Amino acid sequence: MDWKDHARRLAAEVARPDCPWGQAVAVTPRHTFVPRWYERDQEAGGRVVRDGAADPDAWLAAAYGDTTLVTRVGALHADDAEPGTVVTSGASTSSSTLPTLVLDMYKHAELVDGSRTLVTTGTGYGTALACHRLGSGLVTSVDIDPRLVASATDRLASIGHRPETAVCDLTRGPLPGEYDRIVSTVSVPTIPAAWLRALRPGGRLVTTITGTGLILYADKTPDGGARGRTSYEPASFMGPRHGDDxxxxxxASVPEEAKNSDGEVSASRHLLVFVPETWxxxxxxxxxTPGIEHRERWYPDRSHTVWMTHPDGSWARAHATAPREAPTVHQGGPRRLWDTLEDILDRLNWLGQLPVYGARATITPDGTTTLSQGGWTATL
Structure with missing residues (x-):
């Protein structure tokens, strides 16, 4: 299959011609790492498993587009499913991240010749790019899923890359070595102390914070902690998992209560917001308030409902009868989730921005991470 022109086109789309990362994209066969993937299909009512070998043109178009390709939903990897299988529920649990975002993470890491680097595995495509840039001997690639590590190791070897690979819970450690750079395309709720122990003096870590759109990069300090910032560019990755799903x-009782209970009723000060759509x-x-889950539903008459639920039993339901009408809000449980959201919206309307991007990050040796900007602080 003639893939090289497609790879060169993708490289021109995602990087400057003289950039070493562009060169890596141009010579790396992404389709090798994604022989099957999930694609949303409205008619089928879910995600459908696509098989590249059965449709080479679609395979090339998908693999060499600057887009994320989901390869695992729940516990079912696309490689293990029959082509055409329809999955109607479950969260994405592995993917091949869009190349632009992989390169952004590597650029934040400021990789240079000689940087011994730990990366996360997934399909292995990002590992292949790092191997091309640094050489396989300087790259270690880890994942919690033995099946992903095994398949990525084989696919990397098939194109001449032989980095160290290992099955490892990146959030708990220990990590299999010492590194100048740690680049995680798995989000973390806070910085694992294992990363700080594995970083060499002056080394840099780059990751995203679970449930946010924040890229965080920080350099190790002499006390064993780290200091850095959140990027001004938004991004998010899948969160960590410790099993198959x-x-x-x-x-389950909390969404049911959010759907049916009256709770405390009020009129919102703001138009209806579906939080996951706003970085x-x-x-x-x-x-x-970490851990809020969000759902929404649009109705044929253009009315709109959003729900917020939390593991502690707190919930909120807001319903607007028209797109530009302030919603009626119902809330219950130990916390008032919508009130917290409205305080954030008040701040955004008053100041025109929120302090989360470009914030300073201070990380203690045990991983406690504090963000600050102006008079605002938040500890993860």
Whole structure:
């Protein structure tokens, strides 16, 4: 299959011609790492498993587009499913990240010749790019899933890359070595102390914070902690998991209560917001109240309902009868989730921005991470 022109086109799209990362994209066969993937199909009512070998043109178009390709939903990897299988529920649990975002993470890491670097595995495509830039001997690639590590190791070897690979829970450690750079394309709720122990003096870590749109980069300090910033560019990755699938965190009774109970009723001061669609609001809310789950529904008459639920039993339901009408809000449980959201919206309307992007990051040796900007602080 003639893939090289497609790879060169993708490289021209995502990087400057003289950039070493562009050169890596131009010579790396991404399709090798994604022989099958999930694609949303409205008619089928879910995600459908696509098989590249059965449709080479679609395979090339998908693999060499600057887009994320989901390769695992729940516990079912696309490689293990029959082509055409339809999955109607479950969260994405592995993917091949869009190349632009992989390169952004590597650019934040400021990789240079000789940087011994730890990366996360996934399909292995990002590992291949790092191997091309640094050489396989300087790259270690880890994942919690033995099946992903094994398949990525084989696919990397098939194109001449032989980095060290290992099955490892990146959030808990220990990590298999010492590194100048740690680049995680798995989000973390806070910086694992294992990363700080594995970083060499002056080394840099780059990751995203779970549930937010924040890229965080920080350099190790002499006391064993680290200092850095959140990037001004938003991004997010899948959160960590410790088994085949993500565990349910909100009891089933809470969404049921949010759907049917009256609770405390009020009129909102703001138009209806669905938090996952807003980078800065989503980040600010997650930092204040981690773990909120969000759902929404549009109705044929253009009315709109959003729900917020939390593992502690708190819930909120807001319903607007028209797109530009302030919603009626119902809330219950130990916390008033919508009130917290409205405080954030007040701040955004008053100041025109939220302080989450470009914030200073201070990390103690045990991983406690504090963000600050102006008079605002948040500890993860």
């Amino acid at each position: 993500y565990e349910e965190t909100v009891p 800065s609001i989503r980040s600010m809310l997650q930092l204040h």
